[in-house]
Amino acid sequence: xxxxxxxxxxxxxxxxxxxxxxxxxxxxxxxxxxxxxxxxxxxxxxxxxxxxxxxxxxxxxxxxxxxxxxxxxxxxxxxxxxxxxxxxxxxxxxxxxxxxxxxxxxxxxxxxxxxxxxxxxxxxxxxxxxxxxxxxxxxxxxxxxxxxxxxxxxxxxxxxxxxxxxxxxxxxxxxxxxxxxxxxxxxxxxxxxxxxxxxxxxxxxxxxxxxxxxxxxxxxxxxxxxxxxxxxxxxxxxxxxxxxxxx
Amino acid sequence: xxxxxxxxxxxxxxxxxxxxxxxxxxxxxxxxxxxxxxxxxxxxxxxxxxxxxxxxxxxxxxxxxxxxxxxxxxxxxxxxxxxxxxxxxxxxxxxxxxxxxxxxxxxxxxxxxxxxxxxxxxxxxxxxxxxxxxxxxxxxxxxxxxxxxxxxxxxxxxxxxxxxxxxxxxxxxxxxxxxxxxxxxxxxxxxxxxxxxxxxxxxxxxxxxxxxxxxxxxxxxx
Numbered sequence: 001x002x003x004x005x006x007x008x009x010x011x012x013x014x015x016x017x018x019x020x021x022x023x024x025x026x027x028x029x030x031x032x033x034x035x036x037x038x039x040x041x042x043x044x045x046x047x048x049x050x051x052x053x054x055x056x057x058x059x060x061x062x063x064x065x066x067x068x069x070x071x072x073x074x075x076x077x078x079x080x081x082x083x084x085x086x087x088x089x090x091x092x093x094x095x096x097x098x099x100x101x102x103x104x105x106x107x108x109x110x111x112x113x114x115x116x117x118x119x120x121x122x123x124x125x126x127x128x129x130x131x132x133x134x135x136x137x138x139x140x141x142x143x144x145x146x147x148x149x150x151x152x153x154x155x156x157x158x159x160x161x162x163x164x165x166x167x168x169x170x171x172x173x174x175x176x177x178x179x180x181x182x183x184x185x186x187x188x189x190x191x192x193x194x195x196x197x198x199x200x201x202x203x204x205x206x207x208x209x210x211x212x213x214x215x216x217x218x219x220x221x222x223x224x225x226x227x228x229x230x231x232x233x234x235x236x237x238x239x240x241x242x243x244x245x246x247x
Numbered sequence: 248x249x250x251x252x253x254x255x256x257x258x259x260x261x262x263x264x265x266x267x268x269x270x271x272x273x274x275x276x277x278x279x280x281x282x283x284x285x286x287x288x289x290x291x292x293x294x295x296x297x298x299x300x301x302x303x304x305x306x307x308x309x310x311x312x313x314x315x316x317x318x319x320x321x322x323x324x325x326x327x328x329x330x331x332x333x334x335x336x337x338x339x340x341x342x343x344x345x346x347x348x349x350x351x352x353x354x355x356x357x358x359x360x361x362x363x364x365x366x367x368x369x370x371x372x373x374x375x376x377x378x379x380x381x382x383x384x385x386x387x388x389x390x391x392x393x394x395x396x397x398x399x400x401x402x403x404x405x406x407x408x409x410x411x412x413x414x415x416x417x418x419x420x421x422x423x424x425x426x427x428x429x430x431x432x433x434x435x436x437x438x439x440x441x442x443x444x445x446x447x448x449x450x451x452x453x454x455x456x457x458x459x460x461x462x463x464x465x466x467x468x469x
Contacts, residue, residue, distance in 0.1 A: 027321055092442045094402030097435035100419045104431045180311030184406065187423050197317045201410060206321035213317030217310050224309050 028207035029214075042196065042211050049192035049219070052182045056114045057175060060121035064170070067122070068129020069155065080130055087127045095120060095181040103188040113190030117181055121174045128170025132163025164235045172227040179220045183212075193219075250436070253429035265437060268414035271332060271407070272400045275339030279396060283344050284389065287351025288377070297352060304345035312338065312403045316410050335412035339403060343396040350392025354385030387457040394449035401442045405434075415441070 024030055033039050071080045102116035136159050144158045160167075186194030196212025199205075254261055290297040307315075315338050320329045328334060358381050366376045408416025418434025421427070 089443060089446075092398045092446045093439045094405045094442055096402065096405045096416060096419055097439050100423060100431045100435045103423065104428045104435075176309050176311075180313070183311050183313045194313060197313055198409065200317065201320065206324075209317045209320060213314040216314040217318070220309050220311055220314075221306065 024210070027210060029210050032207040032211055038211070042193075042215065045191060045193050045195055045212070046215055046219070048190075049179075049182055049194075049216070052110070052114055052117065052185060052190060052192055053175070053178050056117035056121055056182075057178055059114075059118045060174065060178075061125055061171065063118075064122045064125025064174070065129055065167070067126040068133060068167075071130060072133040072159075080134065084127065084130055087123050087130075091123045091127070095177065096184055099181065099184050099188055108189035110190045113182070113185035113188055113192075116188075117178055117185070120181060121178045124170045124174040124177070125167070126170075128166050128173075129163065132166030132170075133159050135166070136162045161236050161239060165231070165239065168227060168231050168234060172224060175223050175227060176220050179216065179223060183216050249429045250432045253433050257433075261433070261437065264413065264415050264417055265441065268401070268404055268416075268438070268441065271335055271404050271412060271414055272339065272397065275336045275400055275404075276343060276393065276397055278336070279340045279343035279347055280393070282340065283347030284351050286344075287348040287389075288355060288381075290348070290352055291355045301345075301349055301352070304348055307341050308345040312342070312406050313409070315341070316407065320410065330411040332412045334410060335404060335407035338407070339400045342403060343400060346392040346395040346399070347389070350388050350395075351385065354388035355381050357388075358384045383458065387453055390449065390453045390456055394446060394453065397449060398442050398446050401438065401445060405438050 033042070067083070070076055071083050098120045099113070099116050102112050102119075106112040106115065140158055140162065141154060144154045149157065182192050183194035183197060185192050186198055193212045193216045196208055197216070198212075200207075200209025200212060286300065290300050316334060319334050319338060323329045323334050323337075362380055362384070363376055366380045371379065404412065404414050405416035405419065408414055408420045415434050415438040418430050418437070422429075422431030422434055
């Protein structure tokens with residue numbers, strides 16, 4: 001029974017692949033990509049998209065981690081609740097609104113888009129860094145103190161490794177949202193794969209549209225997977241658990 | 248202050264678009280509850296199914312919204328529904344699945360087994376156990392999932408203006424197209440206020456539906 005099921009499943013997969021292939025051909029995507037100019041253009045847009053994401057994510061990670069670490073130090077700990085609340089509020093603001101507001105104040109262009117993405121991406125990272133460090137059990141920190149660790153060493157060797165799982169989840173959420181929002185950056189003149197999507201919708205040309213949509217989806221799924229792999233490097237062996245991520 | 252002027256001058260359009268926005272999101276949330284909550288309950292019976300369903304919902308959630316609209320456009324245009332409110336609602340229903348299913352699943356799984364045992368010992372049928380023990384205990388967490396879903400939907404519905412679904416995204420879309428600053432800010436502010444308001448309202452609802460005995464030491468899954 002099981003072998004038969006497996007065979008049926010494989011058959012189904014093959015049929016699905018064929019159907020997708022035929023569908024793509026009918027839509028004209030394969031023809032679209034066999035045009036060397038269009039392929040190069042799509043790759044160029046993809047490069048633009050990735051640059052945008054990389055620059056804004058690097059800045060946002062630094063800022064988010066900074067905010068998270070500063071507001072969990074004993075001096076500022078009182079403010080952690082307020083910061084958490086503000087960050088939560090900021091996260092409810094829709095991405096298109098952030099992009100639009102950035103444009104109306106800073107004008108169009110690549111820099112504006114990177115700025116908007118940067119601001120929007122800080123929030124999940126800061127929130128999860130705060131939550132992760134706050135949830136490190138106090139007895140662990142007491143034990144570290146008892147061993148004579150300095151505050152800096154406690155941060156690097158106790159708090160951050162224990163919070164890493166949660167921080168990484170924040171980073172992943174932030175990265176995926178960033179890639180999706182970067183597709184909207186075309187609207188404020190920053191290019192990226194959104195250009196193919198929006199132009200495709202406007203012209204009602206499914207081939208152009210899919211040439212933007214499929215790479216965007218693959219990029220998002222790929223990055224999601226890469227961050228999961230990153231977890232194997234960054235999270236110490238003893239601390240890995242199958243927890244559910246807080247979104 | 249030009250923004251206020253714009254809002255006053257176009258008050259009726261503001262109301263209309265806000266209503267349209269709320270309408271799209273409510274229809275989507277309503278359908279998503281109809282699909283998501285039963286699915287969430289059903290998958291508590293099988294660990295493997297739960298893994299598969301949640302992973303699939305996760306992939307959907309990872310898909311950028313504008314790309315999902317893009318993919319759906321050629322498929323739905325076969326039945327002549329490529330643009331407009333229908334694809335927007337379908338996309339929103341798909342996006343809402345992850346928070347709703349995941350929270351329903353975790354909530355039902357976290358009902359203390361001794362309570363279920365006790366209910367069974369009282370001679371309740373599985374259906375009654377579900378209706379009288381598991382669902383009431385799970386409701387706060389399910390509402391938390393709905394809250395995430397609603398806030399997210401409001402944001403995605405704004406983007407759906409680009410596939411002709413209407414709603415407050417229209418202000419942003421047309422404002423950007425005409426470089427009409429007041430219009431952009433009006434759209435962005437209204438949509439943000441809507442999202443923050445719904446978030447606050449759902450938080451209140453979450454607190455109201457929590458049975459009193461459970462308010463101590465509840466773990467929030469958001």
